[in-house]
Amino acid sequence: MNAVLKVTDLHVYFDTSAGTVRANNGVSLQVREGESLGIMGESGCGKTVLFLSLLHLQQPGRIVRGSVVLDGRDITHLRESEMERLRGRVIALVPQNQATALNPAYIIRQQLTEALKIRHSGGSLHSLAGRQNTGSQSAESEFRRVFEDLGFEAGPVLDRLLRSYPHQLSGGMRQRVLIAMALLMKPRLLIADEPTTALDRAIKAQSLNTLQRLRGSLTMLVISHDVEAISAACDRVAIMYGGRVVESGACPEVLSQPHHPYTRLLLAAQRRRRGEPLQAVAAETLNLIDFPCGCPFHPACPEAMPVCAIETPPERCTDGAMVACHRFTGEAR
Ligand SMILES: Nc1ncnc2c1ncn2[C@@H]1O[C@H](COP(=O)(O)OP(=O)(O)OP(=O)(O)O)[C@@H](O)[C@H]1O
Ligand SMILES: [Mg+2]
Missing domain, CATH: 3.40.50.300 (P-loop containing nucleotide triphosphate hydrolases)
Known part of the structure; x- marks a missing residue:
């Protein structure tokens, strides 16, 4: 592959x-x-x-x-x-913060239409805010296709979603809109x-x-x-x-x-x-400025050996898997 x-x-x-x-x-x-x-x-x-x-x-x-x-x-x-x-x-990104990632001033249909325009025109995503929506039959069918992929059947629920402003939707719905927007770009x-x-x-x-x-x-x-x-x-x-x-x-x-x-x-x-x-699993977080010699995890590792403080472990590969640890000898799981 x-x-x-x-x-x-x-x-x-x-x-x-x-x-x-x-x-x-x-x-x-x-x-x-x-x-x-x-x-x-x-x-x-x-x-x-x-x-x-x-x-x-x-x-x-x-x-x-x-x-x-x-x-x-x-x-x-x-x-x-x-x-x-x-x-x-x-490369499309579904950002972490669904609460702020959508433009609060536009309904979802307008924002999806902008995404489509960007795909067709070759513009950048920075121009997303502040343009007017035109809308078309083919755009509507693309929206329906993408939302079907996400488990939404065409119907009143989807129509209402497309007519909503972001603040009218739940966090999960907003996240699906962001995913739909990313999928429309066919990344x-x-x-x-x-x-x-x-x-x-x-x-x-x-x-x-x-x-x-x-x-x-x-x-x-x-x-x-x-x-x-x-x-x-x-x-x-x-x-x-x-x-x-x-x-x-x-x-x-x-x-x-x-x-x-x-x-x-x-x-x-x-x-x-x-x-x-996930917070640090070790008592102290790793200082990314003063890296320890050898394996960066050795000061916190319960299985550390003397070599771990001296040499950086190589990335050892076996059967499509990789482990960077001196303890690992290459055995399959
Ligand atoms: N602008 C910056 N200036 C200095 N250090 C930075 C900056 N941005 C990130 N770092 C440092 O780079 C390291 C990696 O940060 P990063 O945000 O990638 O962590 P993360 O794995 O995404 O953590 P989280 O799970 O909390 O999101 C951290 O130590 C962070 O403090
Ligand atoms: Mg992060």
Whole structure:
């Protein structure tokens, strides 16, 4: 299967008065055609910086090393004018904050119509606000098709939804509108940032259902701290710690039989605090300015060996899985 997205050894740094923050410190991952990859890790491990860097929106952070290749094309240092054409259309983002991501002054139909116009005209998403809607038969049928994919039959409920202002909708509905907007662009890659965060139990169930429906029909990168969301939406998962992927593989295997000591602690912490954002699993959060030598997790690792304080563990691959841990000898799960 072809890789739609290939990230290799990506380093993204922020210069601060306290020193250089190494937010991404050698991220490597691939998302293959039609596959959904989940990214999991505790707060501050570099998930948001990673997807912002794919879109060249990581400023004031700098990409200091590594590459981002989309459909075989290196986009790491693409000009801004070319990135504007990719953003939204080729790489679409479903942002985390559904409450503020829609324009409060326009009904949903107008906002979807704008998305369609952008797809057809080649404009940028910055022009979304403040234009007038025209509307057409073909646009209406596209809206219906997209909402059908999300589990909405054409009828009075959908008509009412299209006529609503964002504040008249529930959080779950607004999120589905954002997904619909992204799908209208027919993107090569859809990035969903924390799709179930800040949703209550019933709405989260709807959201999981939507993600499940999308799985397999398009190529997705799903960023979440929520095991339930990752299991529902993803085929594979990459676990990040200290700005790097420390383990990756097929979802059921990684989530039920993790190899990396960090993944085991992370999943145990998740079980203890169901649904809340993942805080540091270790007593102290990792200082991204003064990285420890060797494996960045070794000061907190219950299974650390002397070598862990000296050498950075290599990314060892076996059977489509990867583990960056000196303890891992390559055995299959
Ligand atoms: N503008 C900035 N200046 C300095 N440091 C930054 C900046 N933006 C992000 N960072 C740092 O980069 C690291 C990674 O941040 P990032 O937002 O990617 O974490 P995250 O994994 O998305 O966390 P969360 O789960 O809380 O959303 C953090 O230590 C953060 O403080
Ligand atoms: Mg984040």
